[in-house]
Amino acid sequence: MELRTAASPKDVKHYTTDRLREEFLIQDLFQAGTIKTIYSHIDRIIVGSAVPTKPLELTAGEEIRAKYFLERREIGIINIGGKGSVTVDGTVYELSYKDGLYIGMGSEKIVFSSENEAEPAKFYFNSAPAHTTYPTVLIKPENCVNVELGSLEGSNHRVITKYILPGQVESCQLVMGMTSLKPGSVWNTMPCHTHDRRMEVYLYFEMPEDALVFHYMGEPTETRHIVMRNEEAVIAPSWSIHSGSGTQAYTFIWGMVGENQDFDDMDGVQMKDIK
Numbered sequence: 001m002e003l004r005t006a007a008s009p010k011d012v013k014h015y016t017t018d019r020l021r022e023e024f025l026i027q028d029l030f031q032a033g034t035i036k037t038i039y040s041h042i043d044r045i046i047v048g049s050a051v052p053t054k055p056l057e058l059t060a061g062e063e064i065r066a067k068y069f070l071e072r073r074e075i076g077i078i079n080i081g082g083k084g085s086v087t088v089d090g091t092v093y094e095l096s097y098k099d100g101l102y103i104g105m106g107s108e109k110i111v112f113s114s115e116n117e118a119e120p121a122k123f124y125f126n127s128a129p130a131h132t133t134y135p136t137v138l139i140k141p142e143n144c145v146n147v148e149l150g151s152l153e154g155s156n157h158r159v160i161t162k163y164i165l166p167g168q169v170e171s172c173q174l175v176m177g178m179t180s181l182k183p184g185s186v187w188n189t190m191p192c193h194t195h196d197r198r199m200e201v202y203l204y205f206e207m208p209e210d211a212l213v214f215h216y217m218g219e220p221t222e223t224r225h226i227v228m229r230n231e232e233a234v235i236a237p238s239w240s241i242h243s244g245s246g247t248q249a250y251t252f253i254w255g256m257v258g259e260n261q262d263f264d265d266m267d268g269v270q271m272k273d274i275k
């Protein structure tokens with residue numbers, strides 16, 4: 001498990017490109033036959049991936065000093081690869097492309113598998129500390145709340161699909177979903193916002209190899225960017241904006257943890273105030 005410490009905005013505004021990437025960018029996810037995990041001190045989120053070319057069990061690792069991964073945690077999983085399954089204490093959940101799974105605290109044995117190991121599933125997950133157990137739920141995007149935002153004229157026409165949020169799939173603190181840009185639109189989350197009560201992680205995907213997303217971060221008056229490629233993730237501390245413009249349309253998974261689960265609790269930044 002790789003460790004990322006928290007960072008102060010007073011320091012981050014002096015970072016070089018390399019240092020910004022070292023602290024916030026997550027690369028080399030989705031390696032065949034591997035579970036990869038990144039532990040951030042920011043709200044103690046764990047960001048991870050599993051690509052089962054043979055069944056892979058999610059274990060706790062020395063870093064969280066737990067008997068099993070979900071002893072004190074919950075997890076949200078979304079499949080961005082071939083058909084696969086997640087077995088939770090013997091119950092098998094089949095996940096097709098973009099299907100999700102919430103697993104509550106206390107489930108002991110989590111195993112990732114692919115239906116066809118030549119075209120493996122690619123499971124992406126966010127996990128957060130939990131205080132109680134909510135039911136495990138298989139999530140189909142077609143049954144989720146969908147919100148359409150922006151316009152083609154504004155280059156930001158997109159659909160936000162909310163997978164895990166109060167009233168739909170209950171969790172202790174994890175809120176998770178997916179945003180899909182319409183062809184011709186390239187901007188996400190602009191006008192931008194911060195939310196001091198939650199941190200957020202973005203995983204960009206459905207990008208051709210030579211496409212880029214310029215992901216904007218930093219305090220609204222001290223913006224910086226991180227150049228991102230397909231299937232890379234980025235950590236947004238609570239004080240940071242998190243927005244992006246791509247060389248073409250793309251999709252991303254967002255996950256938030258922290259003080260509240262109120263998706264609309266955002267501190268909007270006015271265009272005139274961005275520097």
Ligand SMILES: O=C(O)C(=O)C[C@H](O)C(=O)CO
Binds near residue numbers: 158263
């Ligand atoms: O395109 C968007 O706008 C988003 O996807 C916004 C994120 O979901 C977000 O930042 C939620 O706080």
Ligand SMILES: [Zn+2]
Binds near residue numbers: 200
């Ligand atoms: Zn946000």
